[in-house]
Amino acid sequence: MDYIGKKCPVCQKYFHADDDVVVCPDCGTPHHRECYESLGHCSNENLHDQGYDYQEDKENTAETDGMKICPSCGHANDNSHFFCGQCGAPLSPGQAPRQQQAPPQGAGIPFGQQQNPQGGNTAFNMPFMDPLAGVDSNTDFGDGITAGETAKYVKQNTPYFIRVFHNIKTMNKSKFNFAAALFTGGYLLYRKMYKIGAVFAFIQLALMAVESYLTIAYSSLYTEFLNAYSQSLSSGNLTGGITEYMQGLDAMQILVLYLPTLVEAARIVMMIVFGICTNRMYFKHCKKQIKKIKENATLGENPETVLQTKGGVNTGLAISLMITYLVIMYLPNIIIGFM
Structure with a gap:
């Protein structure tokens, strides 16, 4: 499932393409790994007995329907844009790239490969090229131009x-x-x-x-x-x-x-x-x-x-x-x- 542009239920921040995401094995609710570990359990654990299954809330749906989600920062952009209005990254013409689901904490990684700090493993995760070369999108270039x-x-x-x-x-x-x-x-x-x-x-x-x-x-x-x-x-x-x-x-x-x-x-x-x-x-x-x-x-x-x-x-x-x-x-x- 694609979580880019959706919110973590703990910190209420958007998931980005390079985030380390942990998905609850019982209900499918996604969390930032740090949020999941700090909470110690799924944020919807009290609903598991009721057979709860993760659903996108109305707020997230309203923000992403008919929009282009930036694969770099998760910002929702108008469909007419080719580059993200927040960070300047190029937007894909169709659906944002599918985010790789990270294994739950403690799960084994095959062939002795190591987990990188941003999620996924180093053998298969390619770093996202920053179109701004590390320069903040709001950096003033003079004359009010960023x-x-x-x-x-x-x-x-x-x-x-x-x-x-x-x-x-x-x-x-x-x-x-x-x-x-x-x-x-x-x-x-x-x-x-x-x-x-x-x-x-x-x-x-x-x-x-x-x-x-x-x-x-x-x-x-x-x-x-x-x-x-x-x-x-x-x-x-x-x-x-x-x-x-x-x-x-x-x-x-x-x-x-x-x-x-x-x-x-x-x-x-x-x-x-x-x-x-x-x-x-x-x-x-x-x-x-x-x-x-x-x-x-x-x-x-x-x-x-x-x-x-x-x-x-x-x-x-x-x-x-x-x-x-x-x-x-x-x-x-x-x-x-x-x-």
């Missing part, structure tokens, strides 16, 4: 970002974002930072287009340079051979030879800057968007629902941009192959 609200907006990879945002807020320290360094403007578009993402994606595409154009338009010059380089290297006089070759070129040809290196250096610098700065940029973006959503929430509109539908990522746009990058990157080789 960690729980930020998790609802971020959606994908929340443990990483919530921990990073918390470090930025409390210690002014961030982490190097390798995905942002690799994909620069495309990563910003993926994270729905459309304005600044479009600018840097255009810059990146422009740099790649310039490099591709030079490779195609001056393919013969690059071929001659590579031949001169190979001959100088084989003769053992690399510096002298390259210097002699360069002396025979005009200023425009020399500039064309150096441009691809300069363009590549600019791209590398941009990648490093993005890796260092993107997490801070995304943190500011999230707070700005969450604040705007909360301020613009109309009557009858649930800000939590809007946060979950407006945030997240744009995978389709990121894939389209990646395809464009690949086309521009390999187009020169295809064209030169047909020349």
Whole structure:
């Protein structure tokens, strides 16, 4: 039986997914193990002689019918929510995960496995991943924005970002974002930072287009340079051979030879800057968007629902941009192959 979202009859607190639950063998009433042990018997022991069988009370039924129960904290959420309004944990689309029933105290555990302090045994219980990475959902991230609200907006990879945002807020320290360094403007578009993402994606595409154009338009010059380089290297006089070759070129040809290196250096610098700065940029973006959503929430509109539908990522746009990058990157080789 699923006890998540139901109340312990002793402490009147909700059962959570990781709680150690003891079920009375006579009537089926669930208890927290600590509550059962402190009481010393089932809370409904006086009803056993009357043939009592555990039933969900009206209060619990009213609170959980038509609701999504958070598998992490047991909070009852509206069916339209994707993340818990209490702790920010993702909600399953259907019924909450079934809780494993712990054996009564003193019951043997097979194969010598040990009981973990949260119930169940260590061989079969998997720890629940905390979407807030240990940060309290009510932690203030500034501008009246909480960690729980930020998790609802971020959606994908929340443990990483919530921990990073918390470090930025409390210690002014961030982490190097390798995905942002690799994909620069495309990563910003993926994270729905459309304005600044479009600018840097255009810059990146422009740099790649310039490099591709030079490779195609001056393919013969690059071929001659590579031949001169190979001959100088084989003769053992690399510096002298390259210097002699360069002396025979005009200023425009020399500039064309150096441009691809300069363009590549600019791209590398941009990648490093993005890796260092993107997490801070995304943190500011999230707070700005969450604040705007909360301020613009109309009557009858649930800000939590809007946060979950407006945030997240744009995978389709990121894939389209990646395809464009690949086309521009390999187009020169295809064209030169047909020349």
